[in-house]
Amino acid sequence: MDAEALRTFVAVTETGQFQAAADELGISQQAVSKRIAALERHLEVTLLVRTSRGSRLSLDGQVFLPYAKKVLTALERAEQAVRPGSRPLRIDVLNRRIAPAQAVYRFYRSHPQMNLDAVTLSNENAAQAAQAVLEGTVDASFRALPAEQLPAGINAERLLDIPLELLVGPAHPLADAPRARPADLAGHRIWIPGIRPGTEWAAFYHALSKDFGLSIDALGPNFGDEALMDALADSASLATLVGSGDRYLWPQTYDLRRIPLHDPTPLYPHVLLSRSGVQHPVLTALREHLRTAGPRTPDDVWVPDWVTREQMTDLTDTP
Structure with a gap:
């Protein structure tokens, strides 16, 4: 599973819009859409429902979100543990x-x-x-x-x-x-x-x-x-x-x-x-x-x- 796709998914849920997530991540809106689509294909579910006001979580997205956040937290801690100077x-x-x-x-x-x-x-x-x-x-x-x-x-x-x-x-x-x-x-x-x-x-x-x-x-x-x-x-x-x-x-x-x-x-x-x-x-x-x-x-x-x-x-x- 692509960690950047997870990070993009969480950013969209927190900002509520693909463009806002793109601005936060420093990528294009098209890249955000591609990452979300790839993640949904991998999971074989719809995570986000597009609306005129942006996007909202589907039922599967609501179930998946807390796990996605835990994975990103674990990755951040793992990176920090081996970053030069972080460990003895x-x-x-x-x-x-x-x-x-x-x-x-x-x-x-x-x-x-x-x-x-x-x-x-x-x-x-x-x-x-x-x-x-x-x-x-x-x-x-x-x-x-x-x-x-x-x-x-x-x-x-x-x-x-x-x-x-x-x-x-x-x-x-x-x-x-x-x-x-x-x-x-x-x-x-x-x-x-x-x-x-x-x-x-x-x-x-x-x-x-x-x-x-x-x-x-x-x-x-x-x-x-x-x-x-x-x-x-x-x-x-x-x-x-x-x-x-x-x-x-x-x-x-x-x-x-x-x-x-x-x-x-x-x-x-x-x-x-x-x-x-x-x-x-x-x-x-x-x-x-x-x-x-x-x-x-x-x-x-x-x-x-x-x-x-x-x-x-x-x-x-x-x-």
Whole structure:
């Protein structure tokens, strides 16, 4: 059934005349007549009775009118629900403690009028998350994905590069160091529970280990972040790596130390994935926020070799 024919039928009943309905709809009287005639043929009934004073509803028209209005109301609500900006921007932040979630949270704090919904596709790797974006399960996702693995129809923007820091307990040999080089970590056990084969973070830490001769593992059960903090506080040899924008909490008595890495500074390249052509105003505002309010990139950085030269160029050009 033609929605425009329904809209024309309701306009005629409200104005009482074909010409008045035509003026209201911005079409010709002939177009109004054609739409009404087509609707009546489709329903096989007469909806409007023409008179010298205009038109009036037939008995069938009186029965049909309230249903026609309900259909038009439902259509209007459906259109409004998916119109850009009418529904929340649904964005995958991978983990609520790490930098992307914190960046989205700061964006929301500075733009409380923006309508968004942060979710975590925690069981998905980068390729699966990109597919979820492509299929519309989420509008956007922060991931580290090589350019050659991007599916067609996905836009990728490297907008959030996060420097890594070493996190250790007070008895660790590097606990009092103001800074450390990645090469200084050779020979120290770096424990990052939760690394799963096939994920982008597994590929990232494998590349980091290979390039600097580090011992990074995920051995043992993962009892969560709190258990990791417990282990660091009690150990003189254990360390982990966290992003400078990651939000971890521990009791003050643990006296854990966050030590910046430099010479070079390892960066985790969070890429914002979205469907090509998406015009959601909240996504546009988030992009602009990350470009202007994101962390400054150090001069001397390391990223995995699967981060392309083009991505590096984008990184240096971003304010």
